[in-house]
Amino acid sequence: MGAPATRRGGRSRGTRMALLCLLAAAPVLFAQTTAVDEIAKYRAALLEGNPAELWEVRGEDIWKQKRGPKQVSLQQCDLGLGPGVVKGVYARLPKYFADAGRVMDLESRLLWCMTQLQGMSDTDARKQLFGGGNDRKSDMEAMVAYVTSESRGLPMNVSLADPHEAEMYRLGEKMFYFRGGPHDFGCVTCHGDDAKRIRLQDLPNLTTKEGAQKAYTTWPAYRVSQGELRSFQWRLYDCFRQQRFPELVYGSDASIALTLYLARNANGAAFDAPAIKR
């Protein structure tokens, strides 16, 4: 757009360039606000019929089923508030679990319970971590939908009281600001400023309290474009892919550190998921 002005040069080049920039920016800005408004309307229309509820119902069923070689349900699984307690646990995760000797998020804790309580092999427990249509439904995503739905409306309350948790938070913060990969990208490249977007998707500024709260409390979510419910592990996995980083291992310390960092920064806000997103 600015190329002809540059080539012609002349005294008024600066002025002309500025004018061109203004002209170029105006319709874009206009289009952006309208599109964002329209997307907000679209979300509101979808809100009362959030298909995430279908995952919640299925997840509750799986949670209560006797499964694995030991044929026990997950109702003895301790997600942080005692065996079998589901209400409010997600608002306090990730946290340090003494029995496992590590900080865990919901997904890694569920994997732990599936192997320890139900006697599944690690491979079996990890069979379908992300759903892919009718033939490849994910039990994990369904259970995540169920457990997180039981924290809806409760304030985020992630603790750093244990030294392991404080260490993981520090690590997560470091990862958030770390730049690397073929694009010299980091989380902060997209999530460090206000009003950034990818195509029409607004990107939350995760360095502000408000941005972090709004983003973290609306995951997991039903992605209309994918027809799937996506967990927070998926969100991070896909962010890593978009940054062209090495594949983020599901339930790894790296994924948990980043989750803990973001969850802790959302403290105080009411948890409002499973949500619905484009």
Next chain:
Amino acid sequence: MADPMKIRANVVGDSTEVKVLMSHEMETGQRKDAQGKVIPAWFIQSVTATWNGKTVLAAQWGPAVSKNPFLSFKFKGGAKGDKVQIAWVDNRGDKRTDEVIIA
């Protein structure tokens, strides 16, 4: 077998408002898989809602309806404690029927 529906029914004034979420792929028949083969159409073809055995809504659907469809409608009448039953049949002959008590 298909997953259960999620149904809510509430009395609003002199009518009943029903909201239904159905779990279905709703394949259009226009998409192709990774091998380039057409994915056969698979969608809910008929939906029926009954209240105390009386049909209050009958619909014929096609492949243009979204995946995991949401249906909301009102009908005159209905009281707390009455039963509303929703049934669908898809083009493969799969069926699902669920019911809810009006709240």
